[in-house]
Amino acid sequence: MSIFRSHILLPVDADTVEAGVFAVKRCIEEEIAARQLESEIKILETGTVGISGKGVILVVYPERVYYTGVTPDQIPRFVEEQLVKGRICREMTHITADVAAGVKSLHGLGLTRAQNRIILDKSWKIDPENISEVLAQGGYSGLEKIVADRISPEAVIAEIKQSGLRGRGGAGFPTGLKWEFTRKAAGDEKYIICNADEGEPGTFKDRLILEGDPHKLVEALTIAGYAIGARRGFVYIRGEYKLSIERMRKAIEQARQYNLLGKNILESGFDFDIEIRMGAGAYVCGEETSLIESLEGKRGNPRVKPPYPVTHGLWQKPTAVNNVETLANVPGIIANGFAWFKKLGTEKCPGTKVFTILGHVEYPGLIEVDMGTPLREIVFSYGGGIKGGKRFKAALLGGAAGVFIPEALLDVRMDFESLKENKAVLGSGAVLVMDESASIVEMLFSILKFFAHESCGQCAPCRIGTRQLLEIIYRIRQGKGKVEDIDAMVRLAETMQATSLCPLGQSPVMPVKSAVDYFRSEFAALIPAQQA
Amino acid sequence: MNRDKILKRYDPDQYNLLAILHDIQDNSPQHYLSSDDLKATADYLKLSLSYVHGVATFYTMYSLKPRGRHIVRICQSPPCHLMGSTDVSRELMRTLGVGFGETTADGQFTLEMTSCLGVCGVAPAMMIDDEVYGNLSVEKIERIIAAVRSAK
Numbered sequence: 295m296s297i298f299r300s301h302i303l304l305p306v307d308a309d310t311v312e313a314g315v316f317a318v319k320r321c322i323e324e325e326i327a328a329r330q331l332e333s334e335i336k337i338l339e340t341g342t343v344g345i346s347g348k349g350v351i352l353v354v355y356p357e358r359v360y361y362t363g364v365t366p367d368q369i370p371r372f373v374e375e376q377l378v379k380g381r382i383c384r385e386m387t388h389i390t391a392d393v394a395a396g397v398k399s400l401h402g403l404g405l406t407r408a409q410n411r412i413i414l415d416k417s418w419k420i421d422p423e424n425i426s427e428v429l430a431q432g433g434y435s436g437l438e439k440i441v442a443d444r445i446s447p448e449a450v451i452a453e454i455k456q457s458g459l460r461g462r463g464g465a466g467f468p469t470g471l472k473w474e475f476t477r478k479a480a481g482d483e484k485y486i487i488c489n490a491d492e493g494e495p496g497t498f499k500d501r502l503i504l505e506g507d508p509h510k511l512v513e514a515l516t517i518a519g520y521a522i523g524a525r526r527g528f529v530y531i532r533g534e535y536k537l538s539i540e541r542m543r544k545a546i547e548q549a550r551q552y553n554l555l556g557k558n559i560l561e562s563g564f565d566f567d568i569e570i571r572m573g574a575g576a577y578v579c580g581e582e583t584s585l586i587e588s589l590e591g592k593r594g595n596p597r598v599k600p601p602y603p604v605t606h607g608l609w610q611k612p613t614a615v616n617n618v619e620t621l622a623n624v625p626g627i628i629a630n631g632f633a634w635f636k637k638l639g640t641e642k643c644p645g646t647k648v649f650t651i652l653g654h655v656e657y658p659g660l661i662e663v664d665m666g667t668p669l670r671e672i673v674f675s676y677g678g679g680i681k682g683g684k685r686f687k688a689a690l691l692g693g694a695a696g697v698f699i700p701e702a703l704l705d706v707r708m709d710f711e712s713l714k715e716n717k718a719v720l721g722s723g724a725v726l727v728m729d730e731s732a733s734i735v736e737m738l739f740s741i742l743k744f745f746a747h748e749s750c751g752q753c754a755p756c757r758i759g760t761r762q763l764l765e766i767i768y769r770i771r772q773g774k775g776k777v778e779d780i781d782a783m784v785r786l787a788e789t790m791q792a793t794s795l796c797p798l799g800q801s802p803v804m805p806v807k808s809a810v811d812y813f814r815s816e817f818a819a820l821i822p823a824q825q826a
Numbered sequence: 827m828n829r830d831k832i833l834k835r836y837d838p839d840q841y842n843l844l845a846i847l848h849d850i851q852d853n854s855p856q857h858y859l860s861s862d863d864l865k866a867t868a869d870y871l872k873l874s875l876s877y878v879h880g881v882a883t884f885y886t887m888y889s890l891k892p893r894g895r896h897i898v899r900i901c902q903s904p905p906c907h908l909m910g911s912t913d914v915s916r917e918l919m920r921t922l923g924v925g926f927g928e929t930t931a932d933g934q935f936t937l938e939m940t941s942c943l944g945v946c947g948v949a950p951a952m953m954i955d956d957e958v959y960g961n962l963s964v965e966k967i968e969r970i971i972a973a974v975r976s977a978k
């Protein structure tokens with residue numbers, strides 16, 4: 295193994311690809327080759343650092359200098375200054391974190407402020423397409439521990455149950471319990487499915503986990519398969535996530551080469567393999583029974599529950615469906631024990647949560663912090679506050695199927711229980727921030743348009759209800775609404791919640807009710823005077 | 827690649843229906859599924875044509891109409907809406923001279939709306955083919971379209 299004096303980390307995710315990261319990489323390679331520095335400097339493509347909208351990012355180690363908004367024309371100068379002369383290239387936008395040299399904090403980067411990363415721990419330190427780096431950073435140690443210590447499937451489930459891990463897809467169901475139901479269900483053939491059909495507007499955490507550390511999912515699915523008694527695992531990824539699909543495919547191939555997947559894994563006698571299936575653009579397929587239907591090659595219409603997938607899932611066999619982020623917690627819990635996990639987060643919601651911060655904030659992007667972190671801290675500290683010094687107006691938590699939070703509730707803690715007490719939901723972990731210029735009516739209109747478009751049409755309350763909601767808000771926007779329309783929206787959404795087959799039709803009540811509860815005056819202002 | 831070759835790559839199992847439709851469409855120069863494609867797929871998987879048609883029309887990524895060489899998909903979800911995707915959409919329609927679901931006369935571009943692309947950190951965003959374009963503004967649109975038009 296060669297030793298390099300300097301490492302350049304090049305985070306590759308959809309944002310940086312868009313900003314031209316590969317052109318920058320080619321330039322660096324050419325410059326390094328021209329100076330014959332190939333044996334001294336290593337360029338590493340890594341997963342995301344969690345910084346969005348700042349263009350191409352370079353992180354130089356051991357100095358820990360972050361360069362943002364990097365363009366190819368800066369590279370010759372960068373190589374000359376930073377790599378040859380070993381000093382910071384001051385004319386480029388940069389932030390340093392070199393404590394030894396006594397320079398600055400990372401404050402200017404917002405999102406890289408100290409985070410408690412257990413899911414994205416490796417995501418930007420490794421090349422996700424290279425299994426040796428994953429192994430060197432402790433990847434697959436959970437699986438190895440199970441094999442080495444001959445831990446039984448029941449003991450694995452017990453460990454997960456004791457950890458208190460709850461589903462991160464939105465519903466917050468205890469993961470260990472789901473696995474136990476699946477294991478105990480009658481039948482020899484069982485399946486584990488990773489739900490990577492991330493479609494909740496404003497959410498891109500699963501994409502960054504898949505892009506940043508796909509091996510973690512391979513390991514987690516293998517552990518889950520072992521625990522519930524499945525030999526086949528599936529990753530259902532939405533069709534738009536090209537890079538995630540590519541990285542996952544490579545990770546699976548490499549794991550097979552290392553006998554971490556396939557027959558007789560690590561000589562344990564356990565056989566398990568993973569297939570990737572691609573979605574084709576349907577929000578409703580994020581619901582687990584729709585996803586199963588889609589996986590079977592059908593229209594993604596949700597099934598009537600019960601029976602639940604844990605007894606009648608894929609091809610009517612017992613099936614556990616887990617969200618990407620939920621699964622990504624599993625290897626750590628097994629490797630470090632449930633007690634380690636319980637130290638993080640709150641008592642009822644242990645662990646961390648990955649949030650995506652977006653909208654009118656200074657630093658949009660993704661963070662992983664303890665469950666129960668106050669919303670104020672997420673918006674103002676990690677997100678860097680409101681862009682352009684404007685005032686905070688509201689945050690939409692959890693995507694379209696989410697809740698508007700007004701300024702008065704900014705101190706709410708972000709965990710399942712605390713949010714529930716405030717009639718809100720954690721949902722997918724999206725935090726969409728709106729400044730004073732945003733119109734709540736417009737936002738709700740956009741949300742209702744989304745639901746009307748994505749309703750699968752199978753059950754009447756959702757098919758007709760989403761359309762009616764859209765018509766009412768359209769009328770209000772046009773200044774043709776009646777004063778009764780405001781409460782009619784809430785009543786209709788409540789009826790849909792009570793009668794719809796799946797969460798899609800049950801969800802509009804959350805944004806509708808919270809928008810009306812906290813921002814009624816904005817709706818009322820659009821109602822013509824003679825009506826009011 | 828011809829259709830029969832694509833079909834042969836899969837076991838004739840309904841489980842493979844979505845993957846086959848993706849594969850055929852990706853290999854179609856006009857990015858769509860013709861009625862012959864649906865018929866051949868139905869025959870291969872021993873499903874009825876109406877069933878395959880039902881599946882193909884359920885998912886937004888499949889098109890039963892011929893599309894342009896490039897597919898422009900602008901995100902219309904709430905985060906992009908908040909950050910100004912409505913103005914960007916209008917500018918796209920103006921630059922391309924087509925509405926949503928339509929193809930330019932020269933067969934180069936089809937304009938589509940899409941739900942969240944999962945790149946909300948750079949909202950408003952769109953995808954042209956497999957490339958993501960973020961932090962869009964009305965001013966950027968003409969230049970991006972011109973660059974795609976002149977590439978290759």
